[in-house]
Amino acid sequence: MAITVDASAETALARTRRARRIVRALGELHPDARIALHFGNPLELLIATVLSAQCTDKKVNEVTPAVFGRYRDAGAYAAADREELEALLRPTGFFRAKANSLIGIGTALAERFGGEVPGRLADLVTLPGVGRKTANVVLGHAFGVPGITVDTHVGRLSRRFALTTETDPVRVESDLAGLIERRDWTIASDRMIFHGRRICHARRPACGACTIARLCPAFGEGPTDPLQAARLVRGDAEAAR
Numbered sequence: 001m002a003i004t005v006d007a008s009a010e011t012a013l014a015r016t017r018r019a020r021r022i023v024r025a026l027g028e029l030h031p032d033a034r035i036a037l038h039f040g041n042p043l044e045l046l047i048a049t050v051l052s053a054q055c056t057d058k059k060v061n062e063v064t065p066a067v068f069g070r071y072r073d074a075g076a077y078a079a080a081d082r083e084e085l086e087a088l089l090r091p092t093g094f095f096r097a098k099a100n101s102l103i104g105i106g107t108a109l110a111e112r113f114g115g116e117v118p119g120r121l122a123d124l125v126t127l128p129g130v131g132r133k134t135a136n137v138v139l140g141h142a143f144g145v146p147g148i149t150v151d152t153h154v155g156r157l158s159r160r161f162a163l164t165t166e167t168d169p170v171r172v173e174s175d176l177a178g179l180i181e182r183r184d185w186t187i188a189s190d191r192m193i194f195h196g197r198r199i200c201h202a203r204r205p206a207c208g209a210c211t212i213a214r215l216c217p218a219f220g221e222g223p224t225d226p227l228q229a230a231r232l233v234r235g236d237a238e239a240a241r
């Protein structure tokens with residue numbers, strides 16, 4: 001398979017078109033792309049997303065049923081017994097800091113937002129332990145407000161696709177926002193995360209098994225031999241770890 005994209009010679013318009021083609025092609029390749037965290041309402045998604053820092057979604061999903069069952073609203077988190085909460089969060093790592101964030105979030109929601117999770121980025125980022133990434137996850141998946149989530153996968157893939165040269169997540173988000181249609185921001189992030197987990201790995205991307213290759217200037221960064229590449233592709237269970 002030949003390299004077909006020379007990003008250095010690409011016009012801004014051509015890059016925009018290619019970015020949108022990539023989003024569509026990723027949709028065909030990963031039609032099941034969606035957020036992996038389990039939740040039933042905006043508060044649960046907010047809590048699960050905070051817990052997913054430095055932890056796999058699979059592990060968070062194992063822990064959250066007990067957490068959500070014990071703490072059903074913002075006031076419950078605000079009033080949580082710290083030791084009990086820490087014990088529940090321990091498997092997700094950094095459990096003391098995460099317990100702090102959850103108690104702080106519960107307190108802030110109860111005091112400033114009537115106990116409800118706000119549906120605005122400017123409000124969400126005022127909550128303890130909540131940055132733009134977490135806020136965009138919540139906006140996109142619990143409120144239907146388009147948001148680009150720049151996690152490690154989205155950052156890496158955006159650079160491999162030559163849609164940005166930035167490493168700072170806020171700048172990557174800004175570059176992507178200028179290329180991808182607003183209505184696709186949330187799903188584009190989900191698709192890139194799926195692609196990063198399954199095929200376009202950090203160390204050895206499975207280029208020879210990648211149907212986005214014709215749109216990707218980084219083709220060849222991983223093995224291009226189809227058989228060798230196929231062995232690198234991860235299924236759902238492996239990718240979720």
Ligand code: SF4
Nearest residue numbers: 200205207210213216
């Ligand atoms: S796997 Fe290779 S060809 Fe596919 S998106 Fe990643 S770097 Fe590009």
